[in-house]
Amino acid sequence: MTTALGSSVERIRERYRLALDTAHEACVEGGAAGGLVTGPGGYAYASHRRLAACSRWIAVPIRQLVAESTGVACVRLPAAGPEQPSPEFGRRLLVAHADAVGAVARHAVDDLAGRTAEGRPLLARQLVQVAVADAVMLANETAGIAAQPEADAIVLATAFHRLVRGGRVLLRLFGGAGFLRDGPGGVLVTAELVGTLYLSGHRDG
Numbered sequence: 001m002t003t004a005l006g007s008s009v010e011r012i013r014e015r016y017r018l019a020l021d022t023a024h025e026a027c028v029e030g031g032a033a034g035g036l037v038t039g040p041g042g043y044a045y046a047s048h049r050r051l052a053a054c055s056r057w058i059a060v061p062i063r064q065l066v067a068e069s070t071g072v073a074c075v076r077l078p079a080a081g082p083e084q085p086s087p088e089f090g091r092r093l094l095v096a097h098a099d100a101v102g103a104v105a106r107h108a109v110d111d112l113a114g115r116t117a118e119g120r121p122l123l124a125r126q127l128v129q130v131a132v133a134d135a136v137m138l139a140n141e142t143a144g145i146a147a148q149p150e151a152d153a154i155v156l157a158t159a160f161h162r163l164v165r166g167g168r169v170l171l172r173l174f175g176g177a178g179f180l181r182d183g184p185g186g187v188l189v190t191a192e193l194v195g196t197l198y199l200s201g202h203r204d205g
Contacts, residue, residue, distance in 0.1 A: 019096035027089040069181040094146040097191040102139035
């Protein structure tokens with residue numbers, strides 16, 4: 001990965017971390033500064049920065065190398081009671097995930113334009129162009145769904161699972177590099193882990 005492309009991936013990571021932390025800040029019960037929205041079992045995901053601000057709580061770290069490479073960690077708060085995250089928190093997470101998919105699609109355009117096969121840029125291949133366009137369209141559609149206040153847990157969960165499938169198709173365009181922890185796959189897999197905790201409790205079909 002060139003320096004420019006590496007910087008692009010880091011910007012995508014930072015944008016996702018900020019969106020995740022902003023969702024916590026907006027939706028934590030009581031609006032407590034530095035608080036966390038917990039999911040089933042008292043588990044929570046947040047950036048390392050936010051978790052450092054929550055050090056007054058007893059939190060058990062859960063090692064997840066992919067998330068940690070993105071600057072996001074998983075912890076368990078044993079004292080946390082059963083919690084169903086609010087629909088607003090779910091909508092914010094879905095928007096953050098869709099934004100990451102869209103950003104990775106733009107990153108793919110830059111990456112594939114600089115790679116060739118049989119003397120032609122990979123981006124010139126019609127199937128590649130279609131895959132990128134599909135990912136962008138899916139990201140936009142998902143963000144639109146998440147923007148609807150009436151979207152319930154089932155709608156959000158279904159949109160999340162569609163976004164996961166679309167993101168995986170997009171990552172295949174990078175070849176093996178797409179699934180490296182320090183590549184674009186690290187961000188999308190982290191978003192999958194976060195969404196699996198907070199969003200996948202309900203699913204239509």
